[in-house]
Amino acid sequence: MFMTENHPKKITKSDRTRAQILEAARRLFAEGGYDGVSIRDVAAQASIDPAMVIRYFHSKDELFARAAVVDLKLPDQRTDPAMIGDTLIRRFLVNWEGPANGPGMIILLRSAASNEHAAEKVRDVFANQVRPMVASIGDPADAGRRAGLVASQLLGLATCRYLLRLxxxxxxxxxxxxxxVGPVLQRYATGHDAG
Amino acid sequence: MFMTENHPKKITKSDRTRAQILEAARRLFAEGGYDGVSIRDVAAQASIDPAMVIRYFHSKDELFARAAVVDLKLPDQRTDPAMIGDTLIRRFLVNWEGPANGPGMIILLRSAASNEHAAEKVRDVFANQVRPMVASIGDPADAGRRAGLVASQLLGLATCRYLLRLxxxxxxxxxxxxxxVGPVLQRYATGHDAG
DNA sequence: TGCATTTGTCAACAGGTGTTGGCATATGCA
DNA sequence: TGCATATGCCAACACCTGTTGACAAATGCA
Known part of the structure; x- marks a missing residue:
């Protein structure tokens, strides 16, 4: 079934098609979300038969999981607490508008509204990436609350700018x-109440 | 077809069923969004035949439009500029968690992510309700930017608290x-940069 | 050259969708 | 009481969905 893989790698033709499908899926999922995109849509965008999409990725769910991978690349090492707001908002802009990073986050956010599976993934990103970073400064017992406030501002900005396009x-x-926004994140992340 | 309506009102039986359907639709749309809810789902929730849903509301789109009515009830009269942040966040909590107000806003937000029609409605609410209120204080030329920042924080809070349930x-x-959040809205609405 | 494996297309499935028209019942006025 | 109207259910339509299996073409090693 699979090629007899003794020696580690070899770029077969199927690898390219697999990549094409994945790229098409990412583009479409970013625009329409999980429910708004059919496997036939992805296949058409990749100029291939719908059956191939299933052959390479075994189901729509699995294809979505591959397309919606998110790595915010937040510095988990101890960040300068006085600059965390600035750091967060700059990282945000790179993640959402930078050329390198895929549209994983917008895919997730679009789909999370009406798809519990995607929502769970967003919560994972929050718990495993945003929260630890905020926890690395200030009182750890308080980290959840502070990270939640940070997320509320960042996800809101993303919602307005990339999703709703206000x-x-x-x-x-x-x-x-x-x-x-930087100063707001700074205040949220450090936990200083209004002054 | 319709009852010959000479004298203005009369509560017929159909009015009650129509209301039941609408209430069921609101409840379901709030949880699943436009795409996540079928007319058959609404019919089942209202203990009625799917065909009746179409008879009363002529299409799914029209049913959705009736369910997704939003009135933020923002004070459009001149508000005390020193209190606008506080006013906005309190109004927000009443609108999203108060008993009286329907779930119109969560329906809209859930559906807007993957439904352009719903997204347009959210933009309408912003342009016709949030923006004018922010414009009523401070420089009108700047109102869009300030209202946009306010919306980014409020929609983000709503997304995290009611949609994703972080x-x-x-x-x-x-x-x-x-x-x-109050002080943040205060700063955004008045346009004072970070201090 | 042959031949096995990979890559791809086609048709079909079972189930769900919005929507429609026909027909039965219940209602309320004469 | 009768009868028109309002209210409701049922079956079906055309279409779209994810997914599957059978079959054809291309590929690459012997």
Missing amino acids: APVVALSHEEIIRN | APVVALSHEEIIRN
């Missing part, structure tokens, strides 16, 4: 975002 | 939310 939020420059 | 955000008490 005109005034889309129009914000990176500098404006950093200048306005 | 544990630490769900656990926040009303007082904590008011104390933490």
Whole structure:
């Protein structure tokens, strides 16, 4: 069934098609979410037969799981507590608009609204990536609350800018975002109440 | 077809069933979003035949439109600029958790992620309700930007607390939310940069 | 060259969708 | 009481969905 893999690697033709399918899926899932995209849509976008999508990825769920991989690349080492707000918002902009990073996060956010499986994945990203980073500064007992507030601002910004595409939020420059949202994240992450 | 309506009103039996259908639709749309709920689901929840749903509301789209009505009841009269952050966050909590207000906003937010029609409605709510309220204080030329920032925080809070149900955000008490988010909204709405 | 494996297409399945029209019942006015 | 109307159920439609298995073409090693 699979090629007899003695020597580790070999780029077969199927690897390329598999990659094409995955890329098509990522693009479509990012625009329509899990429910809004059919396997036939993905197949058409990849110029291939729908049956191949199932052959390479065994089900729509598995294809989605492969497409919705997220790594926020947050610095887990001790960050300068005085700069954490700035660090977070800059990292956010790179993750959502940078060229390298895939659209994993927008796929997840789009789908999470009406798909419990995707919602669970978002909660995983929060628990395993955002929360530890916020916990690395300040009181660990308080980390959940602070990370939750951070997430509320960042996911809201993402929702308005990339999901709903609210005109005034889309129009914000990176500098404006950093200048306005950075301090809010700083306050949330450090746990200092309003002053 | 319709009852010959000379004298204005009369509560017929059909009015009650229509209301039952609408209530069932609201409940289900709030949990599953537009795509996640079928007309058969609504019919079952209302203990009625699916055909009746179409007879009363002419299509799924129209049923959804009736279910997703939103009135934030923001004070459009000139609000005390020094209290606008507090006013906004308290109004937010009433709208999302108060007993009277329907689940219109959560229906919209859930569906907007993968349904362009619903997304457009959210943008309408922003443009016609949130923006004017923020514009009523401060420089009108700047209102869009400020209202956009306000929306990013409020929709993010709603996303985390009611949509994704992130544990630490769900656990926040009303007082904590008011104390933490209020000042942020205050700063966003008045347009004062970080200090 | 042959031949086994890989890569791909086609047709079909079982089930769910929004929507429609026909027909039975219940209601309420004369 | 009769009868028109309002209310409701049933069956079916055309279509889309994820998924499967059988069969054809291409590939690459001997």
